[in-house]
């Protein structure tokens with residue numbers, strides 16, 4: 258199996274306005290698999306600016322996840338282990354061999370640190386990982402070089418593009434946006450497109 262690297266999209270947004278910290282605190286904690294209209298309803302600052310930067314993609318063919326993170330030093334706002342997003346689950350179980358590399362990419366953007374880490378080079382594996390944990394073990398044992406993406410920049414990634422979150426180094430607010438092609442999105446029913454709960458990623462040995 259080939260592990261791919263992300264593609265920088267030359268769609269920089271560092272010059273564009275973002276919701277203020279105060280606006281973020283007034284809103285929900287994000288959008289869960291919503292449409293462009295759902296993002297616009299919840300975060301009207303993001304659609305005409307940030308999402309317009311990727312308008313060369315067919316935005317109606319995508320669904321959108323937005324997550325607003327209140328950061329805490331030393332904590333992870335996202336999954337800290339190497340994994341790939343939206344790996345197919347035919348029959349309900351994860352199957353890296355079922356990835357179709359010809360699908361359109363997922364599009365990723367984060368407003369600031371801590372940003373996501375990706376492999377620096379494409380890597381070839383002799384076998385398919387049997388789980389995300391197995392992939393994490395392979396990448397750690399292989400000591401593959403990696404890098405952190407730039408904030409306020411759009412990147413393309415695929416179902417075979419491993420990545421991991423990094424820990425916050427200071428308190429603050431961070432916005433995460435991921436656009437997922439509908440053709441690879443989960444078949445699970447969306448209960449609420451307004452994100453009403455936060456996922457939590459704490460180290461197992463965390464203590465106050």
Ligand SMILES: [Fe+2]
Pocket residue numbers: 336340341342420
């Ligand atoms: Fe991920």
